[in-house]
Amino acid sequence: MYKPPVSQTPPESFPGEDGGSADPTWQQYYRSLPHPSTDLAQTLRRRHPPASLPSLVAQAQLQAEGMTMAPMPAAQCHEAMRWIARALDHPQIDTPLRLFLLRLAANLDFSQQPGPEIGARIALIRQLTTDDMNPAFRLIAPRAELRWSLNQRNVAAIERIIEEGWAICRPHPESDQALEWLVHHFGVAVERKHFWEADRMLANLEAQHQRVTERIGFDLTYGKINLLLSKGLGDEAIAALDEAGMRDDDTRRVYAHLLSGHITAVRQLINRFHAGAPYGQFYRGLLGLAEQDYGLVRDCVRRLRQHSPPRTAAWDWRGEDLLALHLSLNRKRCDEAHYLLSHMDPGADFGDCHGEWMRYYYHRGQFSEAHHHWQQLQRRGPHLVKQSLAWASDLGAVDLARIMEPNLSNEVKTKQPSLTGNQTRTLIGSSTEMNEARRLLDRFAPRPETVLLIGETGCGKEIAARILHRQGCPRGAPFIAVNCAALTESLAEAELFGHVRGAFTGANRSAPGLIHQARGGVLFLDEIASTSPRIQGMLLRLLETGDYRPIGSSQTQNLEARIIAATHCDLEELCLQGQFRQDLQFRLQRLTIQLPPLREHRQDISELATHFIHQFGLQRPPIIGDDLLAAWLDYAWPGNARELRNEIEGMLVLYGDEEVLHRRHSGIFRSRVSSARLPVVTPRRPSVPANSPPVPPGGRKVLQRREQILAMLRRDGRITRAMIIHELGCAPNTATADLKELEDQGLIQRQVQGANLRLSSFILSPAPPSDERLRKPL
Structure with a gap:
């Protein structure tokens, strides 16, 4: 294909019949590509002959632009495409004009139901684009591909294209292109219901309002209105439409009235749509859902599918899919709902389907998964929660209570903490070190080999393990986390390998071990350096041969789970000290x-x-605040990211109503000084002296658990009840009783006083008494 060289400066001779004597309007029009004004296009159409290149390009622009933001009749779209094709076939057209016309054609594709031709068009645009072009031309392909990826709900492609656009704009931070790409990024955050990110970018855009051009301002206004609609603020969206003079934008206006409950206005606006128009049928279906008229919804879905073009090879999101999904959920048809959800939001991470995933998992009886998506809804703010529940006529008050408190359900839970207890699902940070860690995680995730995670406490080892599980295992596969430091040698073998009936006194029935429970998923061995030599030998055989035997059984079972181990210790140093098997170290350190x-x-x-x-x-x-951030940057962070999270949690409980958090609000700088790098600590297994004092009711197990709580405090500096439940796997009432007893004995003290103990955090007493007080009977 012919690709003439393109520079960032306009040529001396402009394309067209007049050559170097092209009129000034055509020169001005050409210099303003790829976003010329329609006023210049009107002038060119009047001045030049109909078959000339300037007239054809201007006519194509006038036919295509200004109609792509609203539903465009198919006849008008075909007419605009005809003018674009005539201009593209002109013998004197060059690359900048060709890219401009392809941009118009891509916009027209999106005004209708985009099909496979959009992919070919984007590929052609990329083929014509070179690195020495103006950033405005280089952004044409990412902009079109971003809209296509949003339509396909492809999260990986969306994030890749966002970064590609910023790579183009980063050398020119003050350019219009950088501002325009920020508007596009803002629109993506709105689509994915990342409201906090959208609000932050909107504040940034409004702070630069002097630089916002008319064209960028038009896109920004639509983005603000879409943000209001996504939050369910119908009345505010109607006021914004009126303020912007968009009284003819019936599609957004009808949805705003529907959110506000103005049913009469909704019916009036729907009747204004062309008979049989897809937008009209879609909003009739939404009205049917609001009024629980499922017969009307079914009729609208049928009509939309009759008039929709065939599906492309890749799934493209359509309005009838949303209607059919709500219809399936309201009628509790889980198979239909799962088929639609698995295509509309295959990774369950796009952001706008958490309410639907929650309802689906609840009807399937998977309450922990439903609770996870309920938490994701809450993270996006009360607006999305309210909007999602407004469509959930299949859920009552009792159903919501079971979702919000999954412990009320009869679901059988394994002993490992679930994803809902670990809200952070990815490694946060853009530094070189974190990028390298993410690169290795992506590389190791699809492989079956054992992975060893090394890092100090609080660095995110369990988060990394869950990333490997999420990316490398089928959805729904188990993730079993084992805190090896909390397992005594006598219990470790039974917990890991299981036992058969009669294997030992009290074994009245067979019990599968954690290795068996992790079949098809991941067994995460945290703090593996704390295991005894005997257990290390068993783990070595398990990793070498891939088989094991439950206690008391003569039958060998196969390992069907991936092993991920973690430690904060230097295994080589422990091997030299004779506390860790070197052959097990070699086996673990493959990846x-x-x-x-x-x-x-x-x-x-x-x-x-x-x-x-x-x-x-x-x-x-x-x-x-700047003073707090500067203090944090100078602090040593012995507890790493976990300590930072606990620090912020305590500050927000006390000072969450402040607009700015300052250094004086920090608990670290009130009670602690910056510490140096922590040395590698040799792990010690819990032990009880032979001449120990009387133990509290419940036996030595209670004593060991409270010693572990004190160890957590020495390690992290501050803990909450939720952290104890998450790390030790104990019941909430047990954690509450332990904290109250330790507080009564003067070993710990509350740093944050809350009406509910769940809102309190605890630190070690400034001058803690001897641990012997812990051993006194209650």
């Missing part, structure tokens, strides 16, 4: 990922802190 401590990537502290603040779920989260 190793080193997670850096927070002090080695301090540039990520701001991003991590912002993530933790928004996880807390405040309606108006505070921002981080």
Whole structure:
């Protein structure tokens, strides 16, 4: 294909019949590509002959632009495409004009139901684009591909294209292209219901309102209105439409009235749509859902499918899919709902389907998964929660209570903490160290070999293990986490390998071990350096041969789970000291990922802190003051990201209503000084002296658990009840009783006083008494 060279400066001779004597209007029009004004196009159409290149290009623009934001009749779309084809066939057309016309054609494709031709068009645009072109031309392909990826709900492609666009704009941060790409990024955040991110970018855009051109301002106005609609703020969206003078935008206006409950206005607007128009049928279906008229919904879905073009090879999201999904959920047809959800949101991570996933899992009886998506809804704010529940006529008050408190359900739970207890599902940070860790995780995820995660406490080893599980295992595969430091030698074998009936006194029935429970998924061995030599030998045989025998059984069983191990210790040093088997170390270190401590990537502290603040779920989260951020950057962070999370949690409980968090609000700098790098600590298994004092009711198990709580405090500096439940796997009432007893004995004290113990955090007493007080009977 012919590709003439394109420079960033306009040529001396402009394309067209007049050559170098082209009129000034045509020169001005050409210089303003790929976004010329329609006024110049009107002038060119009047001045030039109908078959000339300037007239054809201007006519194509006038036919195509201004109609792509609203439903465009097919006849008008075909007419505009005809003018674009005539201009593209002109013998004197050059690359900039060709790219401009292809941009118009791509916009027209999206005004209708995009089909496979859009992919070919994007490929042609990329073929014509070169690196020495103006960024405005280089952004044409990413902009079109971004819209196509949003339509296909392809999260990986969306994130890749966003980064590609910023790579083009980064050398020109003050350019119109950088501002325009920020508007596109803002639109993506709105589509994915990442409201906190959208609000932040909107504030950034409004701070630069002097630089916003008319064209960018038009897109920004639509983005603001879409944000209001996504939040379910119908009345505010109607006011914004009126203020912007968009009184003819019936599609957004009818949805805003529907959100506000103005049924009469909705019916009037729907009647204004062309008979049989897909938008009219879609909003009739939404009205049927609001009024629970499922016969009307079924009729609308049938009509939409009759007039829709065939599916492309890749799934493209359509309005009838949403109607059919709500219809299936309201009628509790789980197979139909799963088919639609698995195509509309295959990774369950796009952001706008958490309400539908929650309903689906609830009807399937998978309450922990339903609770996870309920938490994701809450993270996106009360607006999306209210909007999602408005469509959920299949859920009553009792159903919502079971979703919000999955312990009320009869679901059988395994002993490992679920994903719902670990809200952070990815490694946060853009530093070189974190990018390298993510690269290794992506590389190791699809492989079956054992992975060893090395890092100090609080670096995110379990998060990394869950990433390997999520990316490398089928959806729904188990993830079994085992805290090896909390297992005594006598219990470890039975817990890991299981036992048969009669294997030992009290074994009245057979019990599968954690290895068996992890079949098809991941067995995560946390703090593996704390295991005894005997258990290390068993693990070595398990990894070498892939088989094991439950206690008391003569039958060998196969390992059908992937092993991921983690430690904060230097295994080589432990091998030299004789505390860890070197052959097991060699077996574990085939694939190793080193997670850096927070002090080695301090540039990520701001991003991590912002993530933790928004996880807390405040309606108006505070921002981080410069003095606090500077203090954090100088702090050693012995507890790493976990300590930062606990620090922010305590600050938000006390000062969440402040607009800005300052250094004086920090608990670290009130009670602790910056500490140096922690040395490698040799793990010690819990032990009880032979001449120990009387133990509290419940036996030595209670004593050991409370010793573990004190060890957590020495390690992290501050803990909450939720952290104890998550790490030790104990019941909430048990954690409450332990905290109250330790507080009564003067071993710990509350740093955050809350009416409910769940809202309190605890630290060690400034001058803690001897641990012998812990051993006194209650």
